Amino acid sequence: MKAVIVTIGDELLIGQVIDTNSVFIGQELEAIGCTVVEKVAISDTIEAIIDTMIRYQNKVDLVVLTGGLGPTKDDVTKKTLVNYFNDELIFNDEVFLHVKKLIEGYYNRPITEMNRQQAYLPSKCTILFNDVGTAPGMLMVKEQTTFVSLPGVPYEMKYLVTEKLLPYIKEQFKLEAIVHKTVLTVGIGESLLAEKIEQWEDSLQPLNIHLAYLPQFGLVRLRLSKTGSSVDAIEAEILQKIRELQLLIPEFFIGITNADSLFNEVVLLLKQSGLTIATAESCTGGSIAQKLTSVEGSSGYFKGSAITYATESKVNILGVQQQTIDTFSVVSEEVAREMAIGAKRIYQADLAISTTGNAGPLKGDGDAEIGTVCMVLAYGDQVESFTFNFGQPRNKVIQAAVEKTWLILYKYLKNKQ
Template sequence: MANKLVEIITIGDEIINGQIVDSNSAWIASFLNRSGFEVNKITSVPDQSEAILQSIDSAFSNAGIVLLTGGLGPTKDDITKHCLCTYFKTKLVFNQAVYDNMTEMFNKRGLWTINSFNRSQAEVPEACTVIINRKGTAPLSWFEKEGKILVSMPGVPLEMMWSMEKEIMPRLLNKVQSQAIIQRYLWVKGYPEAVLAEFIADWEDDLPPELKLAYLPQRSVMLLRLTAKNSDEANLNNLLNSNIEQLKTLLGEAVFAEGVKSLEEALGQVLIKKRLRLALAESCTGGALGARLTRAPGSSAYFLGSIVSYANEIKQDLLAVPEIMLQNKGAVSKEVVEAMAEGVRIKLKSDIGIAISGIAGPEGGSKEKPVGTVFIALADNDQCLCRKFEFQLDRTGNIEQAVHQALILLLDYLYL
């Protein structure tokens, strides 16, 4: 029987070169964790035989389960299954069931006739258990060796998720006795990391061995994650509940949300509790703040909508920003962003209006207003708060920082 430790290997030059972000391993690790498996290590390797073989060998020396994603496409640079044949001392053989699944999928999608490159995906390692991929053409390969398990799956996120949920996890649970792993989250404001650690040191020192605390700084706020591991799930829940209550008593109002992993979800809890509704006016962020807020399930309970006022005429026509103000102060100014926040609050009939205007870059800056200059304002019926920032990142980084600081402004307002 394989042990419960898992190593994840993601394969692809595009990951190593930074062309895409490896979101697969993060999703797999989270899914495994919720199912009672512990991830020991995550590795990314290029489409190179030596690197793939070394990563498999290293993973098997540390874990009982190895999960691979990627490198199963129809082109010559997809070499994962060839490496697996080398590692497990086997050969590729044609699998009719895989080919039939591919044919059916091509017919349903109205695709071209299967060519030799596509057909090669029906060639699988002879020594593996083949699992048909109902979401794509590349099958899964399940290997067992000396009580350990290796599973190779596609790197396409939709196919990977289906593979994990519908095929791999049910099979792993039949093979391995997993333990209960439960995680709880608390959001804390007003404490730098080191100060918070010192303040709760005695509480942390008294934690039972089944519980582990992690500090996850989120730029101006702190996310605390408490993880519990044991075979007795009921006991773990009792331990978590009692220790979390102790921590909440210790921190008092510094704890502003719990049970969620993202800042937007945490703020959503507070907005719902306070029965406040929010509207946005975005210029340089182009709707990114609205997109961030609506990641949170249930955001329709407090988020009314957004006006992306990139052009000055939109600021005038939809947000009632005076033309003379835009001419005299410029779109990137305290006065204009405050007018935008008030304008969207009135236009969309919300309790709170938040506005962002700035110079994301790489061009458009000046000596007085360099690239990275951003104004963020929040208006309610009685007041308007405004903050100025000078970020020094690239365009994407400046936008991300602006979005985050808008959320922090909202948090500070909610606890004024």
């Protein structure tokens, strides 16, 4: 089954609003075996929407449109559907009662004529009732293509996708099994890696296994994907090719993960292990802690963070010895070691990771070269120390240090399993 996702709105085209809807829809469709062949953002005009619908008519099975639904005059999707399907708008009592109840009951204000207009829907559409908002979804079929129009408000869209659209797709379409496996490699760039595994990559084609390169700071993720009738058979084929890859590049091969990022894999491993973590950050300025607390359930594994940016704060808060700083410089593995041990002690955590470095553009209090970052992972009575130089500019240094944190934690937590 092939699908296209269309996001509607001038605000998306000019960058005023970031499109997160298509990401969510794509992930949900892919998870049930639907292949998204294209995503497109268009302006909210009748001409643009109709041109897009014509473009995909009978070329794909499903077109999901988000945006352009609501009480304001610039929401034109309903008018477009009426035009495209040679239909008319009719008043739906059930939708009106829902809108009225929501506006007058929840929002505690009188319903307006503009709100009332949301109860007018194309007569030929299947209504996807929106229990969390006023704009219902609409589903209409023309020849070989199903068109679904959803509101652009993210939480309303998510509700309609999970509760209405996905069950419809599962019931109406024949879906193939789809399997993804992602391999982590480190210590080798994308282009050199591609050269080393060229023959192996060629061997995937006769098996209809698709390979995607997903590079990040310091690592390259290789995603192997295949669709078919049997999940077990597909997994067996992919895992065999992964074993061949491991033998081909043992020094760069880290492992298999199905998380969509290394960070999410770290979070999963932290939750599974039951271990707690604290951070002591200087040059990263709290970026590691912010990321660790950005997901639900982080209180289960995150104990706290000391952002000791100034040299004296490392001494006063974390207990770093002034003599250590004087002897080795504030940007050193020795200082990072005492920072990590201090954070682990203060927050009574199982693990602690620290960063101290010269992110630039000036050296600050450290003697190390600009771009240098020292990091230490403390666990039990042991520590692991690391020194990197991430070059410039400043933002790259900070981002690279954060990404390197996930790799350090991933290796440790994976070995603990």
